[in-house]
Amino acid sequence: MTTRVSPSEFILRTPAIGPAIALVVAVVVFGLTTDTFFNVDNLSLVVQQSLVIGTLALGQTLVILTAGIDLANAAIAVLSTLLIAKLTINGTDAPIALVVGIVAAALIGAVTGGLVTGLRLPPFIVTLGLLTIVTAASRLYAQGQSFPVTDPTLGWLGTTQYLFGQIEVTYGMAVMLAMFVGLWYALTKTAWGKHVYAVGNDPEAARLSGIHVRRTVLSVYVVAGLCYGIAAWQALGRVPNADPNAFQLGNLDSITAVVIGGTSLFGGRGSVLGTLVGALIVAVLRSGLTQAGIDNLYQDVATGALVIAAVAVDRFSRGRQR
Amino acid sequence: MTPVLEAHGLVKRYGRVTAMDGADFELSAGEVLAVVGDNGAGKSTLIKALSGAVVPDAGQILVEGKPVRFHGPLDARRYGIETVYQDLALAPALDIATNLFLGRERRRSGPLGALFRRLDAKGMRRDARRVLDELGIDVKSMTQLVETLSGGQRQAVAVARAAAFGSRVVIMDEPTAALGVQESGRVLELIDRIRDRGLPVVLISHNMPHVFEIADRVHVHRLGKRVAVVSPKTHSMNAVVGLLTGALRMGDDGTIEEVGLTTGLGRS
Ligand SMILES: Nc1ncnc2c1ncn2[C@@H]1O[C@H](COP(=O)(O)OP(=O)(O)OP(=O)(O)O)[C@@H](O)[C@H]1O
Numbered sequence: 001m002t003t004r005v006s007p008s009e010f011i012l013r014t015p016a017i018g019p020a021i022a023l024v025v026a027v028v029v030f031g032l033t034t035d036t037f038f039n040v041d042n043l044s045l046v047v048q049q050s051l052v053i054g055t056l057a058l059g060q061t062l063v064i065l066t067a068g069i070d071l072a073n074a075a076i077a078v079l080s081t082l083l084i085a086k087l088t089i090n091g092t093d094a095p096i097a098l099v100v101g102i103v104a105a106a107l108i109g110a111v112t113g114g115l116v117t118g119l120r121l122p123p124f125i126v127t128l129g130l131l132t133i134v135t136a137a138s139r140l141y142a143q144g145q146s147f148p149v150t151d152p153t154l155g156w157l158g159t160t161q162y163l164f165g166q167i168e169v170t171y172g173m174a175v176m177l178a179m180f181v182g183l184w185y186a187l188t189k190t191a192w193g194k195h196v197y198a199v200g201n202d203p204e205a206a207r208l209s210g211i212h213v214r215r216t217v218l219s220v221y222v223v224a225g226l227c228y229g230i231a232a233w234q235a236l237g238r239v240p241n242a243d244p245n246a247f248q249l250g251n252l253d254s255i256t257a258v259v260i261g262g263t264s265l266f267g268g269r270g271s272v273l274g275t276l277v278g279a280l281i282v283a284v285l286r287s288g289l290t291q292a293g294i295d296n297l298y299q300d301v302a303t304g305a306l307v308i309a310a311v312a313v314d315r316f317s318r319g320r321q322r
Numbered sequence: 323m324t325p326v327l328e329a330h331g332l333v334k335r336y337g338r339v340t341a342m343d344g345a346d347f348e349l350s351a352g353e354v355l356a357v358v359g360d361n362g363a364g365k366s367t368l369i370k371a372l373s374g375a376v377v378p379d380a381g382q383i384l385v386e387g388k389p390v391r392f393h394g395p396l397d398a399r400r401y402g403i404e405t406v407y408q409d410l411a412l413a414p415a416l417d418i419a420t421n422l423f424l425g426r427e428r429r430r431s432g433p434l435g436a437l438f439r440r441l442d443a444k445g446m447r448r449d450a451r452r453v454l455d456e457l458g459i460d461v462k463s464m465t466q467l468v469e470t471l472s473g474g475q476r477q478a479v480a481v482a483r484a485a486a487f488g489s490r491v492v493i494m495d496e497p498t499a500a501l502g503v504q505e506s507g508r509v510l511e512l513i514d515r516i517r518d519r520g521l522p523v524v525l526i527s528h529n530m531p532h533v534f535e536i537a538d539r540v541h542v543h544r545l546g547k548r549v550a551v552v553s554p555k556t557h558s559m560n561a562v563v564g565l566l567t568g569a570l571r572m573g574d575d576g577t578i579e580e581v582g583l584t585t586g587l588g589r590s
């Protein structure tokens with residue numbers, strides 16, 4: 001169909017377009033203003049640095065699409081790394097420990113979803129509670145220690161390869177890409193995806209349309225949990241050490257990536273493509289500002305301003321429609 | 323002849339509010355039945371019970387004389403009962419075709435559909451286009467987002483969805499409320515066409531001229547229950563208005579009488 005679409009509708013329909021432009025602008029600006037940014041190794045590093053938060057953010061995107069929010073995602077991933085590391089150190093086969101860790105994350109996701117749909121509690125409250133509980137559980141489980149891992153399976157995602165003998169890539173990047181494609185497909189090409197959007201957009205309309213609202217929301221939290229488990233694997237690939245104090249701001253960082261990526265906190269609008277771009281924007285900003293010699297704290301200021309701007313854009317673009 | 327859809331003694335309470343208070347309902351084959359009543363009389367609650375969107379606290383629903391229990395809208399759909407809800411039940415951020423097929427999406431044939439659950443987006447768009455064209459509903463593209471449509475176009479999409487999928491009963495809760503004269507006329511024509519297809523239609527409307535133009539029978543609802551069923555051929559608009567405001571009452575023998583003037587507080 002070749003119907004013309006107005007610019008405002010195009011933005012509404014392709015919420016990732018704004019962030020994508022912002023990403024390109026940021027890359028170009030940093031490339032021109034610093035000597036080192038365009039360096040291939042640096043670019044590769046930027047991507048590697050966004051893998052854990054990016055993977056957490058993919059799960060977070062699903063939750064936010066249903067008009068929910070997950071404050072516990074990073075804490076779940078951390079518990080998962082501890083589980084994997086400690087089991088392996090205690091003699092469990094690494095692949096089995098890995099599966100256990102990922103399944104545990106999915107189970108915690110199921111508990112979250114169960115509380116949200118079964119007791120009809122607000123996701124903010126449920127995941128705030130779980131954040132506290134899971135963090136405490138991690139500390140109890142770790143007994144003040146951290147757990148270095150040496151097994152190649154656990155560090156596999158950090159393995160580097162060279163494309164064209166030049167560009168450093170890791171298996172972690174490939175896994176992230178695969179997850180992105182899988183989720184993009186599920187969200188845009190299957191009925192499940194349409195239901196996720198419909199439920200986040202207007203749950204009552206979804207129910208009256210014959211969608212199993214609770215089942216859909218529950219499945220979202222389980223899939224998100226799986227993402228957090230894989231984020232744990234990504235984390236071990238980046239730093240082969242399971243630390244109960246890692247990623248303390250990972251929940252907020254993942255929300256930042258989702259929001260900067262153009263997904264609406266009000267639910268029903270957004271995309272995993274946007275989130276991928278959002279995670280890259282945060283990483284590019286950090287790297288570029290560092291190389292321009294700008295203090296960490298100003299980097300936080302820039303990121304924070306971007307979040308507010310992104311939400312304002314979302315509000316504005318929808319305000320004009322109604 | 324057995325009614326297509328009937329209900330006896332439906333009750334629904336919301337806290338202290340009784341939205342339905344022993345409501346009866348009867349829809350015959352092939353007819354257009356108008357349901358009229360004041361704001362808050364419980365019309366929407368009644369049809370929500372008939373479409374599975376609300377589970378009544380008491381009472382019974384029968385389809386073709388057989389008792390049924392609807393636990394959700396899907397149950398009623400399985401019996402071929404389709405509904406246009408008063409607030410339309412569309413997802414504004416999704417496009418027209420997606421909304422039309424929401425909750426009953428079609429998958430591609432072959433392994434792509436069976437294994438990868440791939441939707442037949444093209445086919446659904448094509449069918450959506452056909453349905454809207456048949457109803458004379460004018461929209462540019464099936465991929466247009468519902469939130470970019472006018473109120474009337476949205477209503478038309480909701481009506482089209484029910485008309486396309488209804489196979490036993492089509493229920494419409496104020497389908498012309500947001501429409502202009504011309505668009506209302508289209509919906510009335512559409513109701514006519516659905517009736518010609520042999521499907522009975524339940525039409526809730528506050529618009530008496532519309533009701534009298536199209537309905538075969540008029541169900542008058544007041545304070546949570548049915549107080550009368552009249553034929554537009556034998557009764558006037560004034561009589562119907564009197565019944566729904568409570569100024570008139572229908573006796574057991576079907577005669578209509580004025581309600582007494584001596585309530586102590588004067589006429590109410
Ligand atoms: N979900 C609900 N929660 C609480 N009260 C409700 C609910 N749904 C309906 N009611 C109440 O039940 C009564 C009947 O409402 P209903 O919507 O069925 O009326 P209606 O005849 O459709 O009115 P209208 O012509 O304004 O659409 C009203 O007093 C309404 O406030």
Ligand SMILES: [Mg+2]
Pocket residue numbers: 365366367408495
């Ligand atoms: Mg109503």
